[in-house]
Amino acid sequence: MNIDDTPVLDNHLHLDPVNGRNVAAAEEFAAQGGTHLLVLNKPSWHLVEKATDEAIFREVFDLTVEAAAEATDVLDGRTWPVLGVHPALISKLVDDGYTPSEARDIMQTGLDVAAEYVADGEALAMKSGRPHYDVDDAIWAASNEVMCHGFERAADVGCAIQLHTEGGEDFEDVAQWAEKRGLDRTQVVKHYSGGRLRGPVKSVLADKDELEIAVESDEPFLMETDYIDDPDRPGAVLGPKTVPRRVRWLLENGHEEAVRTAHVETPKAVYGIDTEATLDR
Numbered sequence: 001m002n003i004d005d006t007p008v009l010d011n012h013l014h015l016d017p018v019n020g021r022n023v024a025a026a027e028e029f030a031a032q033g034g035t036h037l038l039v040l041n042k043p044s045w046h047l048v049e050k051a052t053d054e055a056i057f058r059e060v061f062d063l064t065v066e067a068a069a070e071a072t073d074v075l076d077g078r079t080w081p082v083l084g085v086h087p088a089l090i091s092k093l094v095d096d097g098y099t100p101s102e103a104r105d106i107m108q109t110g111l112d113v114a115a116e117y118v119a120d121g122e123a124l125a126m127k128s129g130r131p132h133y134d135v136d137d138a139i140w141a142a143s144n145e146v147m148c149h150g151f152e153r154a155a156d157v158g159c160a161i162q163l164h165t166e167g168g169e170d171f172e173d174v175a176q177w178a179e180k181r182g183l184d185r186t187q188v189v190k191h192y193s194g195g196r197l198r199g200p201v202k203s204v205l206a207d208k209d210e211l212e213i214a215v216e217s218d219e220p221f222l223m224e225t226d227y228i229d230d231p232d233r234p235g236a237v238l239g240p241k242t243v244p245r246r247v248r249w250l251l252e253n254g255h256e257e258a259v260r261t262a263h264v265e266t267p268k269a270v271y272g273i274d275t276e277a278t279l280d281r
C-alpha cells in the first residue's frame with residue numbers, strides 16, 4: 001500500500017485568508033498526497049480587532065467557511081470547517097476590563113453561533129477548551145463553564161467538539177463532564193495531543209515519537225499539524241506537508257492498519273464523515 005491508496009486527513013489546520021498563504025498551503029498539502037482537511041477558524045483576535053459580539057464571531061466564521069470552500073477546489077478530497085472560540089480569548093477579554101463571567105458569556109455566545117453554523121450544515125464540528133497556561137481560579141472556573149457550554153451545544157446539534165487544553169494525558173474528568181451533558185466521549189477530541197490519552201479521542205500532533213506511541217496503543221486516533229498559516233511565525237508549528245509525510249513514513253514501516261484508523265475509521269466514528277467516498281483521484 002502506498003499513499004495514493006488512502007485518504008490523508010489533517011484533523012486540525014488553520015487557513016488565514018486575510019494574512020496567510022491560505023489556498024497555497026492546501027496546495028502544498030495536496031502535492032504531498034494530502035486529501036482532506038478540517039479547517040479551524042483562527043483565534044478571533046487575529047482576524048478582527050476583538051470578538052465581543054455575535055456579528056464579529058460571524059465575520060470570523062464566514063471567513064473560515066469561505067477559505068475551506070476555496071481549499072476544497074485544490075484537493076482530491078475535501079475540507080470541512082470546524083468553528084469555535086479559542087480559550088485564550090478569556091484572558092484577552094479580562095485584560096480589556098471584562099470580568100471573568102462577562103468574558104464567559106461572550107465566549108458562550110460565540111459557541112452558540114458556531115453551533116448554529118453546524119446546524120445549518122455550514123460547519124462540521126465545534127471547537128472549545130480551556131487555557132493551556134496558568135490562570136487564576138475565577139478564570140479557570142469560567143473557562144470550564146465555557147467548555148461545558150460547548151459540550152451542551154454540540155450535544156444539541158449532534159456534532160463533535162475539538163478541545164484546546166493544557167497538556168497532559170488524563171482527561172477522564174473532562175470526558176465525564178461531556179457525557180453528563182449528553183455528548184459521548186467519542187465525540188470529544190483533544191487537539192494537540194500526545195500519543196497517550198485517557199478520556200477524549202486523541203488528535204496526535206504529527207511527531208514521530210508520539211505517533212509511534214499512538215500506533216502501539218491501538219486506540220482510535222487522528223493526526224494533525226495545527227498549522228497556523230501565520231507569515232510572522234514561519235516554522236512556529238508543523239507545516240502543511242507534515243501529515244502526508246508521516247503517513248508515508250507509517251506505511252513504509254508497515255502500519256497500514258494505523259493509517260486506516262487515523263484517516264478513515266476514526267474520522268467516520270467521530271464526525272460521521274466518509275473520507276473514502278469523498279475522495280476522487
Ligand SMILES: [Zn+2]
Nearest residue numbers: 012014040226
Ligand atoms: Zn489550532
